[in-house]
Amino acid sequence: MIPIEYWLIFSSLLFVVGAYGVLTRKNAIVVLMSIEVMLNAANINLVTFSSYHTALHGTNDASGQVFTLFSIAIAAAEVAVGLAILLSVYRRYQTIDVDKINILRW
Amino acid sequence: MNGSIVRGLAVLAMALLFIGAIMSVDWPSGDIDQTTNERVGQTLFGVSSDSGYGVVVLLIGLLLLVAIMGGIFLAKEEAE
Numbered sequence: 417m418i419p420i421e422y423w424l425i426f427s428s429l430l431f432v433v434g435a436y437g438v439l440t441r442k443n444a445i446v447v448l449m450s451i452e453v454m455l456n457a458a459n460i461n462l463v464t465f466s467s468y469h470t471a472l473h474g475t476n477d478a479s480g481q482v483f484t485l486f487s488i489a490i491a492a493a494e495v496a497v498g499l500a501i502l503l504s505v506y507r508r509y510q511t512i513d514v515d516k517i518n519i520l521r522w
Numbered sequence: 523m524n525g526s527i528v529r530g531l532a533v534l535a536m537a538l539l540f541i542g543a544i545m546s547v548d549w550p551s552g553d554i555d556q557t558t559n560e561r562v563g564q565t566l567f568g569v570s571s572d573s574g575y576g577v578v579v580l581l582i583g584l585l586l587l588v589a590i591m592g593g594i595f596l597a598k599e600e601a602e
Contacts (some may be wrong), residue, residue, distance in 0.1 A: 417553050421544055428540035436533040440526050464554065471552030478557050478565040482575055485566070489582045493589030500593035507599075 423464040431457035444505075444512040448498050455491050459484045 430453055437450025466480020506512050568574020 417555055420549050420552070420554055423554070424544045425541055428544065429537060432533050432537040432540070435536065436530065439529040439533065467554035467557050468552055470557055471554050472550060476557070476561055478562040481557065481562045482566045486575075486578065486582055489586060493586050496586075496589045496593040497596070500596035503597045 420464060420468050423460060427457040427460040427464070430454075430460065442513045442515055444502050444514050444517070445499075447514060448495065448502070452491060452495065455487065459487055462487070 434450045434452075434454030434457060437453065438447055441447055441450065462480045462484045464480075466478060466483075469480070470476055470478070502512050505517055509517060511517070564574075566574060566579065567576050
């Protein structure tokens with residue numbers, strides 16, 4: 417049995433790695449991948465706390481795991497639209513550097 | 523370059539904050555490996571006709587369809 421602290425620390429580190437990628441990288445695809453890593457950290461937390469709740473209270477409720485499935489599906493939809501937007505941006509500006517795509521800034 | 527170091531340090535501070543907060547809690551011991559796939563399936567689709575998340579699964583499928591259609595529309599090459 418792995419204690420809950422290990423899972424929480426693992427998901428925290430995963431989140432931090434994703435946040436570092438979002439904050440430092442300029443390539444929009446890498447930023448999108450980093451956002452996915454952060455989302456997966458949240459998913460690990462959902463599964464961990466759902467299992468922990470089951471272990472503590474004996475309710476045998478798997479809602480956290482089910483919500484994780486929904487979260488993964490929504491992440492897939494997000495990636496589909498995000499990649500399409502990046503493709504469209506590259507066609508127009510010949511770059512996906514997030515520092516150079518400033519059309520939405522004001 | 524300097525900004526990258528500052529961001530790295532900020533992220534490191536965030537990691538230490540997370541780990542410190544987690545370790546400061548006295549978690550009651552519990553075996554977290556008990557949930558089975560069968561239980562996940564029962565929660566997802568329900569054990570009777572009026573329980574579970576079957577409608578949500580259908581809506582998620584619709585969302586994925588709309589997302590992929592939107593993606594195709596956005597990525598489509600414009601006519602010359």
